[in-house]
Amino acid sequence: MRVRIALAEKGIEYEYREQNLLNKGPMLLQMNRVHKKVPVLIHNGKPICESTNIVQYIDEIHTDGREMRAVKLERQEEMTKEFIAILKTLEEELGDKPHFEGENFGFVDVSLIPLYCWLETECPKIIAWAKRCTQRKSVSKSLKDEKKVLGFVQR
Ligand SMILES: N[C@@H](CCC(=O)N[C@@H](CS)C(=O)NCC(=O)O)C(=O)O
Structure with a gap:
């Protein structure tokens, strides 16, 4: 079951x-x-x-790109909506804080920031948060080139 x-x-x-x-x-x-x-x-x-x-x-x-390729277009649209709804929930959680846990860069920030280039523009607070995070040296030197990642994902 x-x-x-x-x-x-x-x-x-x-x-x-x-x-x-x-x-x-x-x-x-x-x-x-x-x-x-x-x-x-x-x-x-x-x-x-x-x-x-x-x-x-x-x-x-089934939560990576393989699922997206395998499912029908209709389901892809549904999944995109679900993804945006998740982002909105995260954005609500972030609120006006600089980071998810408040002042300090923490666990949720580390988990989410590598997905930065997937997080399109519907969530302005998330975008601002991502910019803030990418100003940290630990993040900027660890993230892969955004264009390369997006190019791969889109292909
Ligand atoms: N821990 C296993 C338990 C599996 C299990 O006990 N399956 C029972 C049916 S619910 C079964 O196949 N029983 C047959 C047997 O023990 O010979 C799981 O969660 O998959």
């Missing part, structure tokens, strides 16, 4: 194969050879076992 919820949340289509746990099929026995339990997610022919591992896997593999 965990896996099905995660797949539905991500809008991923999949083939569901019910198992009779009193008479396990050859695919389950082959794909989960040690524990022989469900659920097993088979992706590109390889099994992932343990429901929480699978949920984490779905989250990691």
